[in-house]
Amino acid sequence: MSATITHMRREIEEIPEATARLLDGSAAVLTEAGRGIRERDPNFVVTVARGSSDHAATFMKYAVELTAGLAVASVGPSIASIYGARLRLGGSACLAISQSGKSPDIVAMAQAARAGGSLTVAITNTADSPLARACDYAIDILAGPERSVAATKTFVNSAVAGLALMAYSTGDDKLLAALARLPEHFRKAIGCDWMALAGALETQKSLFILGRGPSAAIANEAALKFKETCAMHAEAYSAAEVMHGPLALVGPDFPVLALAARDASEPSVAEAADNLAAKGAAVFVTSDKATSAQHLPHVATGHPLTDPLALIVSFYGFVEAFARHRGLDPDTPPNLRKVTETI
Numbered sequence: 001m002s003a004t005i006t007h008m009r010r011e012i013e014e015i016p017e018a019t020a021r022l023l024d025g026s027a028a029v030l031t032e033a034g035r036g037i038r039e040r041d042p043n044f045v046v047t048v049a050r051g052s053s054d055h056a057a058t059f060m061k062y063a064v065e066l067t068a069g070l071a072v073a074s075v076g077p078s079i080a081s082i083y084g085a086r087l088r089l090g091g092s093a094c095l096a097i098s099q100s101g102k103s104p105d106i107v108a109m110a111q112a113a114r115a116g117g118s119l120t121v122a123i124t125n126t127a128d129s130p131l132a133r134a135c136d137y138a139i140d141i142l143a144g145p146e147r148s149v150a151a152t153k154t155f156v157n158s159a160v161a162g163l164a165l166m167a168y169s170t171g172d173d174k175l176l177a178a179l180a181r182l183p184e185h186f187r188k189a190i191g192c193d194w195m196a197l198a199g200a201l202e203t204q205k206s207l208f209i210l211g212r213g214p215s216a217a218i219a220n221e222a223a224l225k226f227k228e229t230c231a232m233h234a235e236a237y238s239a240a241e242v243m244h245g246p247l248a249l250v251g252p253d254f255p256v257l258a259l260a261a262r263d264a265s266e267p268s269v270a271e272a273a274d275n276l277a278a279k280g281a282a283v284f285v286t287s288d289k290a291t292s293a294q295h296l297p298h299v300a301t302g303h304p305l306t307d308p309l310a311l312i313v314s315f316y317g318f319v320e321a322f323a324r325h326r327g328l329d330p331d332t333p334p335n336l337r338k339v340t341e342t343i
């Protein structure tokens, strides 16, 4: 274990200021792109992304479906990059999310979406990138350089940029106000101590991470981070879907982390956590509504769409500490590079 602070920890601590910088510095382009989307008045939305950026896209899928009344579909980049297939995307908007903005498959799919009639918006941490140039609008998430292989502040800022874009396009002042309060909530979320989880996890090889709606996207992001930084297998499920086949694995040697946000799904996630605890599993949940699963501290942000983002910030703080607790350096996961370029 290193006595010096890791890049990952430093970048988690930078999240509040990075979010404030995005909301301020990219307000003009977010307003302009929001207006562009409103004028296009799309009938549906497609997303193009991979990895953590894809989890931000899944988060946006729920946010758009819940508040803008539009169905959202994820398009596999290989549709363009390998198969060269043409999609008829007239009447749609396309969100392409990539922190580097240069993976050839993501760029090819964004170009194909634009050629197919979609209004394309890039959400990227690299303003002068091929993806930014390929799209009708490019939102710079202004997260600053991210040196840790595991994305943290770029994930949060991609999701915040997506929410801000939606708020500007639909004229949602309540959401804009909630976003403006986020830096302060993130500061508190970094301070939430989840190390109670460590004892239950350290002798295990795998766990389930659950969520519902927007927090299901957060569960996917958390599971990826366990693999990257803790060399531990984690699988994300909807708190409803886990009750089907996956339930067979849950028991005293199979822990569960349930990420409940303060939205309409909270009672169902808390109930699922209690049901799994009844199977003898160590179950942790970010809800005070659970009666037998163990409670983890969380920050209530006052808006159902920003709550899951406070959860991932608390989780990031935990997972970085847990990696070091396991004697691993979260900055240098085996086999991985910061920028993934796939075709």
Ligand SMILES: N[C@@H]1[C@@H](O)[C@H](O)[C@@H](COP(=O)(O)O)O[C@@H]1O
Binding pocket: 049, 050, 054, 074, 075, 076, 077, 078, 079, 105
């Ligand atoms: N969100 C996309 C999915 O929509 C896609 O199916 C998958 C595989 O894509 P590809 O076929 O380009 O490898 O990548 C991402 O996860």
